[in-house]
Amino acid sequence: MRGLLCGPEFISQALQDWCKEESVELCWIEPGKPTQNAYIKRFNGTYRRVVLDAHIFTSIR
Template identity: 45%
Template sequence: MLHWIQPASPTQNAYVERVNGSFRRELLNGYLFATLQQVREHCRLWQYDYNHLRLHQALHFMTPTEFRQAA
């Protein structure tokens, strides 16, 4: 079931807002893309880094892979 976020209330879904902000700051604002293929490749690499290699504060500064293995 979808739940809509009220206007001007981004804290209702803080995790999504955090990912969106990181994605914009680190990827979209950092590169000037010439082709759609470049966009896809950079997004794939960024997503892999975010989901497998990066330490996350919400996971007690472990990578998602380490957190999954510890559980």
């Protein structure tokens, strides 16, 4: 779709812009250090399996 910006590079830039406007500090993990993100990756996987996969959503809202 022309004009629709939805790839990860656009989402990333939109997130960075919003954080700057709202004075939110982003903390990045170091390249090659996936263990710095292990807790949230585990949480996201568990949440996806236990909550999201257990329900059928008819809309994003």
